Amino acid sequence: MGLYRRGGIWWFKFKVAGCVVRESSRSSSRSLAAAAERTRRIEIEAGYNGIGKKQRIQIFSVAANLWLDSKSVHFSPRTQAIEKANLKHLEKNFSNQILNDISADDIADYQRLRMREKAAPKTINLEIGTLRAILRKNRMWANLQPDVKMLRVKETSGRVLTEDEEVLLLDECTKSRSRAMYPAVIVALNTCMRYSEIRLLRWFQIDFQKRMITVSGSKTQAGEGRVIPINERLNTVLFFWSDKFPDRRPAHFVFPSERYGAAGDAFDACVYDFDPTNPIGNWKEAWEAAKKRAGVECRFHDLRHTGCTRMLERGVPFAVVAEVMGWSASTAIRMAKRYGHIGNAARRQAVEALSSLTVSDTEGAQKWAQSQNANLRENAKLQKRNGSSCRIRTYNPSVNSRMLCH
Secondary structure (H helix, E strand, C coil): CEEEEECCEEEEEEEECCEEEEEECCCCCHHHHHHHHHHHHHHHHHHHHCCCCCCCCCEHHHHHHHHHHHHCCCCCHHHHHHHHHHHHHHHHHHCCCEHHHCCHHHHHHHHHHHHHCCCCHHHHHHHHHHHHHHHHHCCCCCCCHHHCCCCCCCCCCCCCCCHHHHHHHHHHHHCCCCCCHHHHHHHHHHHCCCHHHHHCCEHHHEECCCCEEECCCCCCCCCCCCEEECCHHHHHHHHHHHCCCCCCCCCCECCEEEEEEEECCCCEEEEEEEEEEEECCCCHHHHHHHHHHHCCCCCCCHHHHHHHHHHHHCCCCHHHHHHHHCCCCCCHHHHHHHHCCCCHHHHHHHHHHHCCCCHHHHHHHHHHHHHHHHHHHHHHHHHHHCCCCEEEECCECCECCEEEEC
């Protein structure tokens, strides 16, 4: 502990609260190095011993692991995977840095670095959000918050499939190597469930008698436990799909993990083994192949957009749509704007509803228009006496009433 020299530069080393601090003074002067050591020691001790409970000095990697452990009981498996991916990038830059030393400038440098690596702004913001949570847990975020700016993200609202695109896509899904592809897409289109909610769906969540699906493992608290009715189209598909698993148990997955082989002279794909206790890994390969053959460009999540928009287009009350989608009250308006691709036909129908008049209202409007015609004639007479000429257009239901003077 103390000062030591390395390559003509003085370094200092000391221990605070069980943590060893070893840094360069960046000076060849021993006296300046001693002053730098004292300043650094005071800075660190003030940060951790100023107000409130004493905290151990931690490097970022240690603090990150402690934070993730404390949150694991509250995170869904999907959220845990996202946070681990965020930490993987953050640790490349902050791993051995003392938590108290992280500044707003360091965060801005990290944002620039990730942008150079071609990371999307939304991805970078998610990573900064993880960093913020770690600093907040250690009571170090409040001082940084005013100087940290998130990147601007262009909100994408996805797209809605046309009926023709849906027909083409479903036709190719029936020809997919994965036999789960068609029923999975039908579930998505007719329930607006999320990808993970469908992939992890179990048989006990489906009530064929009441024709209901109870959602579990949702991304949001509002979406957890919501009940979605099964329409006739979906009921038919799920009924035939269930026949493929005569020995199914309530806890088994609706879309189990499967292994495929080739059969016959045509080498058609066939299932030779499946594990109902494990969910299917993903539909990525089968989904991409079906889209390519159909000539339809969309994401699996766009099936949710499609279902939501069709409900809104066909006059389903907004509150009901929000319930089916699993939106909380605080985010419902924002989500509707993102998911509801309301077309011109629906907009026109909406404003036409505002102009629907009773007979008495219509008669009143006609009387008002006729009185305006009389006023126009009187004004024209007065202007003619004063030497100006006017051309009068009287009331016509299909043309705006107006008087053109010249």
